Each structure stands twice: as C-alpha cells, then as structure tokens.
Amino acid sequence: MPNTKSAERRARVGARRHARNKSVKTRLHTLERNYRSLLSAGKSEDAAKALREASSALDKAAKKGVIPKRRASRKKSRLAVSAVKATTATKKA
Numbered sequence: 001m002p003n004t005k006s007a008e009r010r011a012r013v014g015a016r017r018h019a020r021n022k023s024v025k026t027r028l029h030t031l032e033r034n035y036r037s038l039l040s041a042g043k044s045e046d047a048a049k050a051l052r053e054a055s056s057a058l059d060k061a062a063k064k065g066v067i068p069k070r071r072a073s074r075k076k077s078r079l080a081v082s083a084v085k086a087t088t089a090t091k092k093a
Contacts, residue, residue: 024066039086
C-alpha cells in the first residue's frame with residue numbers, strides 16, 4: 001500500500017497505464033493472429049488489408065510508448081516477409 005499522497009497518485013497512474021498497455025497489446029496480438037490466419041488461408045487481398053491495419057496499430061503503439069519503436073519495426077518487417085514467403089510458396093505449389 002502506498003504511504004504518501006504522491007505514491008497513491010503514482011499507483012493510480014500506473015494502474016491506468018497498465019490497463020491501456022494491456023488492451024493495446026492484446027489488440028496487437030489479435031491483429032497479428034488474424035493476418036497470419038488470412039495469409040495461411042490464401043486470402044491475399046484480405047491479408048493485405050490486415051497487414052496495413054497491423055502495421056498502423058504497431059506504429060501507434062510505438063508512438064504511445066506501449067512497445068519500443070524497434071520492436072514495432074521488427075514485427076512489421078517480419079509480417080511483410082511472411083507475406084512474401086507465402087506468395088512464393090503458393091506460386092511454387
């Protein structure tokens with residue numbers, strides 16, 4: 001339990017940030033999972049739209065400080081590479 005008024009305020013701020021960060025991170029995971037499922041199902045147009053949504057959400061999360069900027073960049077890059085791999089795999093098959 002916080003002992004001072006300032007500690008109480010910081011605890012409230014921390015709780016708000018925790019709630020925001022948790023909801024944003026959950027949304028990021030959901031968007032990434034939806035994108036990968038669309039990609040594996042072969043729905044390239046829907047997957048491209050999902051990739052744009054996921055990239056935008058990653059950028060916004062990095063801007064707000066929910067995740068580090070480099071992590072957002074790395075995830076966007078890996079998602080884009082997985083799209084290229086999926087399209088080349090379907091062309092070979």
